[in-house]
Amino acid sequence: MITTEFTQDEFAAACGHDILGTQLFTGWRLSRLYPAQIGTSSPENAVYTGGVFWVQRGERPQEDGNCNSSADDAGLSGKTVRREVTAALGFTQMSVTLTADEHADFDELRAFLHSIGCNHLECGARTAAGLDVDVVKTMYIQHRAADDTQAHTLSAGRVLAELSALNAHFTMRQAYDLWQAAGFGEYMSDYPDWLAIMSRKQKHALGEIYGLLEGETLLAAAAVFGRTERAAYLGGVAVREELRGQGLGAAVADYAARHTGSSEFGNAFAAAELLCEEHNRGFYRKCGFAEAGRVVFAAIR
Numbered sequence: 001m002i003t004t005e006f007t008q009d010e011f012a013a014a015c016g017h018d019i020l021g022t023q024l025f026t027g028w029r030l031s032r033l034y035p036a037q038i039g040t041s042s043p044e045n046a047v048y049t050g051g052v053f054w055v056q057r058g059e060r061p062q063e064d065g066n067c068n069s070s071a072d073d074a075g076l077s078g079k080t081v082r083r084e085v086t087a088a089l090g091f092t093q094m095s096v097t098l099t100a101d102e103h104a105d106f107d108e109l110r111a112f113l114h115s116i117g118c119n120h121l122e123c124g125a126r127t128a129a130g131l132d133v134d135v136v137k138t139m140y141i142q143h144r145a146a147d148d149t150q151a152h153t154l155s156a157g158r159v160l161a162e163l164s165a166l167n168a169h170f171t172m173r174q175a176y177d178l179w180q181a182a183g184f185g186e187y188m189s190d191y192p193d194w195l196a197i198m199s200r201k202q203k204h205a206l207g208e209i210y211g212l213l214e215g216e217t218l219l220a221a222a223a224v225f226g227r228t229e230r231a232a233y234l235g236g237v238a239v240r241e242e243l244r245g246q247g248l249g250a251a252v253a254d255y256a257a258r259h260t261g262s263s264e265f266g267n268a269f270a271a272a273e274l275l276c277e278e279h280n281r282g283f284y285r286k287c288g289f290a291e292a293g294r295v296v297f298a299a300i301r
Contacts, residue, residue, distance in 0.1 A: 002112050006055045006085065014055055014088035015228060018124060019141055019273040020099040020295060022233040024090045026206050026226030027097075028053050034200055054112075056087040058105050091116070098123040106130035113300055125294040133298040139275040142289035143231075144257050146271050154212070158219065160255045163209045172198065174218035175209050175236075182238035201225070209236075210256045212248055220248040222256035227270065232260035234274040250287050257288075 006014075011028055015021030031051050059082070087100035087109060096118045100109065110131050113121065120136070128135055154160070163171040176191050188194050201207030206227050212220040219240055226233035234256055239249045257272035275295055276284055285291075 001058075002054050002056045002089075002108065004052065004054050010055060010085045011053070011088060012228065014085040015099060016230050017101060018099055018293065018295075019231070019233055019275065020097055020122065020124060021088065022226045022228050022231055022273065024053070024088050024097055024099060025228050026201070026233070027051055027090050029204065029206060030197075030200060033204060052091045054089045055085045056089075056100070056104060056109060056112075057083050058086040058103055059083055061103070091118075096121040098127060100124070100127045100130070102126075104130070106132075110300070119300055120297065121300065122295060122297055125296050128296045128298050131298070131300070133300050135296045135298050137297040139277060139295045139297075140281055140291055141293045141295060142274050142276055142281075142284040143292035144272045144287075144289045146260065154251065155214075158212060158214045160210065160212050160252065162259070163211050163221075171211060171213075171218060172209065175211060175221045175223075178218060178221050178238050178240065179236050181241065184236060184238070198223075208256075208259065210252060210259065212252045212255075219243055220252040222252045224256060224260060227260070229270070231271040231273045234260075234272050237274075249283070253284075253287050 012025060015025040015028075028051075031053065084103075086104040087098065089096060089098045089109075089112075096113065096116075098109070098113075098121055100106075100123070104127070106127075110133075113131075121133070123131070125135075125138070163175060172195060173191070176188070176194060179185070179188060189197075198207060198209065202209075207224050209221060209223045211218050211222075220243070221236060221238055222234060223236040224232045225235050234253070237249050237253045237256075239246075239252075260270040260272045272289075273292070274284070274289070281291065
C-alpha cells in the first residue's frame with residue numbers, strides 16, 4: 001500500500017538506507033517547515049521547498065517477534081512477517097526520487113509511478129533493476145566515514161570557512177556563480193530561488209556551504225545539501241578553472257566532510273556521502289571516499 005500517511009519516525013527509517021533517502025528526508029523536513037512556493041516564477045517553472053511524499057508499506061520477513069499477519073498467509077512458512085515501510089518517494093522540484101529496500105513491491109511501485117504521470121525518476125541501481133526501467137545516466141555513490149580526515153597545507157592567505165559566517169550575501173553569490181561556471185547549472189534554479197532554499201537549509205541545520213577563500217575571492221567551494229542522523233549529503237565540489245590541479249578541490253571537500261554533523265541530529269560528526277560521475281571517481285578515492293553503490297536517472301516505459 002502506498003500512502004501519504006506516515007509518522008516522522010517511519011519516514012526517517014525508510015530514508016535511512018542511502019544518499020537518496022538523505023535527499024528525501026531533507027526535502028520532507030523543508031516541506032513541513034515551508035509548505036509555500038518560493039519565488040515569483042511561472043507555475044510551470046516554480047521552485048518549491050514543499051512537495052508530495054509517500055511511503056509504501058509491505059510485508060517484511062522477521063525471524064521472531066510480533067507480526068500483523070501470519071507466515072502461512074504470506075507464503076513464508078517458518079518465518080513471521082510484519083507490515084513495515086519498504087520504500088519512500090518524493091515529488092519535489094518537478095522530479096521523483098525513490099529509495100526502496102529489497103522487500104519493496106516493485107510491481108506496485110511501477111504502477112503507482114505510472115498513475116502519477118512519472119516518466120523519469122532518480123533511484124538506486126538495484127531499485128531500477130526491480131522496476132525494469134531504462135537507465136539514462138549513472139552516478140556513483142561515494143562514502144566517507146565520520147572519523148576520516150585528510151591533511152592539507154594551504155598557501156599563506158588562503159582560508160577555509162563556512163560561508164554563512166562571513167559576508168553571507170556576497171560569498172553565497174560567488175558560490176552560485178562558481179557552480180554555474182563549473183557546469184552544475186542544470187541542477188540549480190535561478191539565484192533568488194536557490195538562495196532562499198539554501199538559506200532555509202542553513203537555518204535549520206539541513207545544509208551549509210563551505211569555501212576556500214583568498215581575501216575576498218572564492219577559490220573553491222563545496223556544500224552539505226542535506227542531513228540525517230546517518231549521513232550528510234555533500235556536493236558542489238568546484239574550483240576556479242585557472243586554479244585546478246593544485247589540490248584545492250580536495251581541501252574544500254575534506255573540510256566539508258569534516259563538518260557533516262549537526263547538534264539538531266544529536267551528532268557532532270556523521271558519515272559523508274556524495275554522487276559523482278565516472279570521470280571523478282579517482283579524485284574522490286584520493287579524498288578518502290570509498291564507492292558505495294550507484295544511483296541512476298531512469299526513464300519509465
